[in-house]
Amino acid sequence: MKSFLLSVACLITLSTVAQSNTEKKKQINTSSSKQKLVVYQVFTRLFGNTNTTNAPWGTIEQNGVGKFNDFTDKALQEIKDLGVSHVWYTGVPHHAVIRNYTQFGIANDDPKVVKGRAGSPYAVKDYYNVNPDLAVNPANRLQEFEALIARTHKAGLKLIIDIVPNHVARKYEGKNNPIGVSDFGADDDVTVEYHKDNNFYYIPNTSFQIPDGITPLNGENNPLIDGKFDEFPAKWTGNGSRLAKPDKNDWYETVKVNYGIRPDGTKDFPTLPAGFETKSCEDHFAFWKDKEVPNSWKKFRAIAEYWLAKGVDGFRYDMAEMVPYEFWSYMNSAIKVQRPDAFLLAEVYNPNEYRNYIHFGKMDYLYDKVELYDKLKEIVKGKSQTDPITNIQKGLADIEHHMLHFLDNHDEQRLASPEFAGSAENGKPLMVVSATISTSPTMIYFGQEVGEAGNENGGFGSHSRTSIFDYVGVPNHQRWMNGGKFDGGQLSKSEKELRDFYKKVLNFSLKSSALIGQFQEIHSTNTTNKKGYLPEMYSFVRWSDTQKLIVIANFSTSKASQFELIIPKEIIQKWHLKDGKYTIVDQLYQSKSTLKVINGQGKAKIEMKPSESFIFELK
Known part of the structure; x- marks a missing residue:
């Protein structure tokens, strides 16, 4: 909880620079950090596509494409009603595409x-x-997105978009730069490998070469497929490859951005003083005011400020750990001065760096991928028991509020796929634990709530993941769209029930005071009981002054059980319960049980089906 309070303090300090003490108190009491947040990630290009052809390597004409305008008032209201606070529109900034848009001035x-x-x-x-793929009229694509921003806000939702700080397209071409903003690389000294104010790293006097083994567009004819690509001198590739001819598995379509890290790994910029991990965002902003920083820092800060001015409410930062956390201090403190409530989410996979990016880099949230997500995946696949969940929670206790939970996103195998949970039903206990075990935000990926398994073969994209590289339709999601009615009219009975389950879980998490309160596992107490409590189960309690919860999940996909759940004396004391009988009610499906407190210990008879979960509230 310490890190949660630090996050709130950081947010509040910046939002109250010019406010009175009374106004500061009001800000504290109304902070959005006082409730759980829920992010709905949509792959914008795919969300509104109703075409079901799904031909591998299909064109827009064959397979269709979604548009900004497909996010109608009705669609957004349905997302809101699902129990969502923020929409992450993935794939909005203009990225490299194959389609010919030269008539609109796009190369x-x-x-x-x-x-x-x-x-x-x-x-x-x-x-x-x-x-431009996302616009009905590509000439007005920015205006169409601005209209989507307005509709999103009208629905009571906030929105975030991607910023990809580590790399840009191999052929970056800013046709819409604001006055005074030069293109990436426009002012670089290309005769040297490195200069602090170069935007890229170079391989002087050497031409870039296409990697071996690449078959563009699956081998079809295209006037630009000639075996050559004009880039002289060659630049380092996005994942850090320093070869003029990178490997086909490198991020060959991108070039790495230079943030003032010399080729030998040393830093060519000011570093934060010791103790700055406890300083406010305002202090970080003040620190950088008189410092000379690399040119790339300034360019990306300008990009963020541009989109904030358009009404965007925050950003998801791709591969943030490949960029020094000092830059994030510079960038994020500037954002928070303007928008204290901005939602800043970073993709960081190295647990040893989590605290640097949170405390020094002033990130609000990081992916909890290699800890909870990976463990839950192992559990449902039968490769692990549930005991390690406790140590994960203990290890992240000081930063638990900052570790965003998810089970599905554009990079990962679909939760319902055979390669992950095997079915949407099997994924239910994972969702309950993921959404209720900490104060952190929860994220779901569009289609997850109706059991999308990622079976389509888009061509370039891989099976079990909904392709982010192809024009495809998303079958389960399309059945919920029902031709643009967004009423679930084509869903099967089980898909409707699944969406109802997600709606219950997410809305409960948004409103529950206990889920921003205290946590304690009771799993270890119940594993020693060995009277029907399965090794595949996990249990914990959450509570606030006004709400007491008991959460139990059965990860077994085949075993049912009847057992007596024990609530330790320590919890009974903290909850100030006297000996007697109490009713506990499941907040998902309203089933009831009785908690008996005898000699200061609680016991409740529980019956659980395979893949079943309960969120019992003490009445």
Whole structure:
């Protein structure tokens, strides 16, 4: 909880610079950090696509594509009603694509450095405009996105978009730069490998070469597929490859951005003084005011400020750990001064760096991927028991509020896929634990709530993941869309029940005071009981002054059980319960049980089916 309070303090300090003490108190009492947040990630290009053809390597004409305008008032209200606070519109900034948009002043992209037919959303070509594929009229694409921002806010939702700080498209071409903003690399000294104010790293006097083994557009004819790509001198590739001819498994479609890290790994910029991990965002902002920083820092801060001015409410930062946390201090403190409530989410996978990016880098949230997500996946696949969950929670206790939980996103195998949980039903206990075990935000990926398994073969994209490189339809999601009615009219009975389950879990998490309160596991107490409590189960309690919860999840996909759940004396004392009988009611399906407190210890008879979960509230 310490880190939770630090986060709130950081947020509040910046929002009250010019406020009176009374106003400060009001800000504290109304802080959005006082409730759980729920993020709904949508792959914008796919959300509104009703075409069900799904031909591998299909064109827009064959397979269709979603548009900004598909997010109607009705669609957004349904997302809101699902129990969502923030929408992450993935793939909005203009990235490299194959489709010919030259009539709109957009240069063609070379298929040899574009992944798939639709292109990677993480090879951004122009940060000051949006993907033309997403617009009904590409000439007005920015205005169409601005209208979506307005509709999103009208629905009572906030929105975030991607910023990809580590790399840009191999052929970045800013056609929409604000006055005074030069293109990435426009002012670089290309005769040297490195200069602090160069935006890229170079391989002087050497031409870039296309990697071996690449078959653009699956081998079809295209006038730009000629085996050559004009880049002289060659630049380092996005994942850090220093070869003029990178490997086909490198991020060859992108170039790495230089943040003032010399080729030998040393830093060519001021570092934060000792103790700054406890300083406020305002202090960090003040620190950088008189410091000379690399040019790339200034460019990305300008990009963030541009989108904030458009009404965007925050950002998801791709591969943030590949960029020094000093830059994030510079960037995020500037954002928080303008928008104290901005939602800043970072993709960081190294647990040893979590606290640097939270405390020094002033990130609000990081992916909890390699800890809870990976463990839950092992458990449901039968590769682990549930005991390690306790140690994960203990190890992250000081930063638990900052570790965003998810089970599905654009990079990962679909929760319902055979490669993960095996079915949407099997994924239910994972969802309950993920959403209720900490004060952190919860994220779901569009289609997860109706059991999308990622079976489609888009061409470039891999099976079990909904492709982010191809034009595809998302079958389960399309049945919920029902031709643009967004009423679930084509869903099967089980898919409707699944969406209802997600709606219950997410809405409960948004409103529950206990889920921003205290946590204690009771799993260890019950594993020693050995009277029907299965090794595949996990249990814990959450509570606040006004709400007491008992959460139990059965991860077994085949075993049911009847057992007596024990609530330790320590919890009974903290809850100030006297000996007697208490009713506990499941907040998902309203089933009831009785908690008996005898000699200061609680016991409740529980019956659990395979893959069943309960969120019991003490009445």
